[in-house]
Amino acid sequence: MVSTASGRDTHAWRQPSPPAPPFDPGGPPPGGPGAEVSDARLIHASMTRPEEFSSVFDRHADEIHAYASRRLGPDHADDVTAETFLVAFRKRHRYDLARDDARPWLYGIAANLISGHRRSEVRRLRALARSPHDAGDRGSHEEERGAERASAAALRPALAAALARLSAAERDLLLLIAWADLSYEEAAEALGIPIGTVRSRLHRTRARLRRHLPPFQEDAS
Numbered sequence: 001m002v003s004t005a006s007g008r009d010t011h012a013w014r015q016p017s018p019p020a021p022p023f024d025p026g027g028p029p030p031g032g033p034g035a036e037v038s039d040a041r042l043i044h045a046s047m048t049r050p051e052e053f054s055s056v057f058d059r060h061a062d063e064i065h066a067y068a069s070r071r072l073g074p075d076h077a078d079d080v081t082a083e084t085f086l087v088a089f090r091k092r093h094r095y096d097l098a099r100d101d102a103r104p105w106l107y108g109i110a111a112n113l114i115s116g117h118r119r120s121e122v123r124r125l126r127a128l129a130r131s132p133h134d135a136g137d138r139g140s141h142e143e144e145r146g147a148e149r150a151s152a153a154a155l156r157p158a159l160a161a162a163l164a165r166l167s168a169a170e171r172d173l174l175l176l177i178a179w180a181d182l183s184y185e186e187a188a189e190a191l192g193i194p195i196g197t198v199r200s201r202l203h204r205t206r207a208r209l210r211r212h213l214p215p216f217q218e219d220a221s
């Protein structure tokens with residue numbers, strides 16, 4: 001389905017899957033024949049027709065790779081992405097079919113795999129913290145978005161240093177929301193924690209970030 005070998009071309013890892021056979025279990029998707037089939041229905045179909053899972057890969061692989069690349073850099077991202085979908089395929093029988101969107105589930109798997117590269121991630125952040133950065137090169141629109149939503153390569157040194165000081169659990173939650181654009185509920189699902197824990201942990205994490213950031217960067221969190 002996907003090559004696990006790391007290549008210098010960040011797109012070389014992605015091998016487009018062949019079109020899956022027509023989807024039919026349970027009848028046409030809600031909304032009529034032209035409506036998009038939900039991830040849950042594809043995963044359900046893949047239990048008897050494994051090739052259906054290729055559509056889940058095609059739908060979400062690029063964003064999982066982009067997230068992993070922000071966290072770890074392109075070399076590790078290739079392997080994390082490939083492993084994420086391999087794990088998802090092997091564990092698809094455990095998927096909650098009441099959840100139409102598989103993104104939180106996939107991000108949770110990716111976050112767990114990233115945990116095996118914690119030292120690499122912290123080293124990367126500390127290296128970025130030591131790197132000179134010319135803020136004048138950034139447009140006003142990007143400034144307004146906040147450094148949290150910029151790619152890791154464009155992080156301001158102070159923010160990179162602050163992220164490196166966070167615990168693994170704090171960084172996972174913060175970046176799933178800031179970089180993966182998950183809602184609080186989706187982040188809770190991805191990490192397997194209560195929504196109340198998401199709110200309290202995120203509040204503490206943002207407070208910690210603000211203590212380590214210059215005043216002009218406080219809005220990043």
